[in-house]
Each structure stands twice: as structure tokens, then as C-alpha cells.
Amino acid sequence: DSGVTQTPKHLITATGQRVTLRCSPRSGDLSVYWYQQSLDQGLQFLIQYYNGEERAKGNILERFSAQQFPDLHSELNLSSLELGDSALYFCASSGDRGVAEKLFFGSGTQLSVL
Amino acid sequence: GQQLNQSPQSMFIQEGEDVSMNCTSSSIFNTWLWYKQDPGEGPVLLIALYKAGELTSNGRLTAQFGITRKDSFLNISASIPSDVGIYFCAGQSRGGTASKLTFGTGTRLQVTL
Numbered sequence: 001d002s003g004v005t006q007t008p009k010h011l012i013t014a015t016g017q018r019v020t021l022r023c024s025p026r027s028g029d030l031s032v033y034w035y036q037q038s039l040d041q042g043l044q045f046l047i048q049y050y051n052g053e054e055r056a057k058g059n060i061l062e063r064f065s066a067q068q069f070p071d072l073h074s075e076l077n078l079s080s081l082e083l084g085d086s087a088l089y090f091c092a093s094s095g096d097r098g099v100a101e102k103l104f105f106g107s108g109t110q111l112s113v114l
Numbered sequence: 115g116q117q118l119n120q121s122p123q124s125m126f127i128q129e130g131e132d133v134s135m136n137c138t139s140s141s142i143f144n145t146w147l148w149y150k151q152d153p154g155e156g157p158v159l160l161i162a163l164y165k166a167g168e169l170t171s172n173g174r175l176t177a178q179f180g181i182t183r184k185d186s187f188l189n190i191s192a193s194i195p196s197d198v199g200i201y202f203c204a205g206q207s208r209g210g211t212a213s214k215l216t217f218g219t220g221t222r223l224q225v226t227l
């Protein structure tokens with residue numbers, strides 16, 4: 001158990017809908033990262049938050065947004081969903097600003113857009 | 115986004131066999147990481163490499179940082195059923211942070227008895 005909690009584990013929705021994925025980092029970790037893993041693809045970095053502030057942005061679509069709350073949990077909002085958004089979405093946390101070796105991943109949310 | 119070329123894409127081996135996989139990049143990296151993703155779980159760090167030519171072991175796993183700094187290799191000796199999963203490499207440039215990690219496409223390992 002990495003200590004990073006993601007909910008829900010599975011999500012099935014329809015095109016055009018909006019969903020929210022939730023992540024609770026390990027206790028004490030200030031950084032939260034969101035990744036997308038499509039079929040047969042590696043992890044694609046979406047966005048990072050550090051102590052409530054956006055720290056780095058990757059290949060995140062404008063239809064997607066995220067935030068980190070004062071209790072350090074984070075939410076990834078996906079709107080106007082398309083079939084191609086179907087993927088496994090991972091959250092990871094770390095205690096500092098970005099030492100890669102200290103990243104701990106959650107179990108992911110499997111999103112299926114029908 | 116940028117990705118590393120990882121090969122093979124998948125492997126079907128028998129228990130007890132040794133496994134080799136590699137990762138190549140067109141860019142130089144200063145850190146190479148190897149992760150394993152079990153079915154239904156997130157990636158877990160196996161080995162971290164920091165220096166060209168470095169050879170590091172973690173139990174039955176051995177990884178090497180290529181001399182050119184553009185590749186890395188992972189070997190698993192005497193495979194067992196719990197080795198099943200997807201193995202990812204990841205590269206990080208000098209001064210880069212976790213947000214700048216580039217991940218490989220993964221090698222899916224199946225172990226038969």
C-alpha cells in the first residue's frame with residue numbers, strides 16, 4: 001500500500017459528461033501529480049500541485065482541470081468527455097518539490113467513456 | 115508527449131527463465147528509473163540509476179545505466195509467477211523534477227508455470 005488513495009476505482013460515463021477524480025496523498029506529502037495512462041502507452045504527466053498551488057503543467061487538455069485543497073487532497077476534473085479520454089488516471093504524491101525517486105503512486109481510476 | 119522506446123513490448127516466459135528488457139532514448143538522461151506495475155495497481159519504483167555505466171541490483175533484478183546515457187537495461191533472473199506485470203523505464207534530465215520524468219511504453223511480462 002503506497003498510502004496514496006484514489007477514488008473511485010472505476011468510472012463509466014458517456015461522451016459529453018463531466019467527472020471528478022479524487023486523490024488523497026500520503027500523510028505529510030505536499031506535492032500531488034496527475035498522470036494519464038492510455039492503452040499501450042506510458043504514463044503521460046498532466047499536472048502537479050504543491051501545497052495548493054499549481055507547480056507544473058504537462059500535456060493536459062483545456063477540458064481538464066485540477067486543484068489541490070487546503071487539506072492537500074486533489075481533484076482532477078474532466079469535462080466534455082470524449083471516447084479518447086478513456087484511460088487509467090494515476091495520482092502520485094511526494095514529500096518535496098519533485099524528487100522523482102520519492103514519488104508514490106495510487107492504484108488509479110479506470111475511466112471508461114462510452 | 116515525448117516517450118522512451120522500450121522493448122520488447124511483451125514477453126511470455128517460463129518460470130525460472132531470465133528476462134532482459136531495455137529502454138532507449140534520443141535524449142541524454144541523468145537519472146534512469148525502473149518501475150513495476152502490478153495488475154490493478156500503480157507503478158512502484160524498483161531501481162534508480164544515477165551514473166553512466168552504473169550497475170545496480172535489487173534482489174533478482176539488475177539494472178544498468180547505459181554508457182551513452184541514452185539507454186538503460188533491466189534483467190530479472192530466475193523469474194517467478196509474481197514477476198508478472200508491466201515494467202516501465204523512466205528518464206530524468208539534469209535539474210529535472212518528477213514532473214519532467216519521461217516514461218517508456220512498458221514491457222508486459224507474463225510468466226507461465
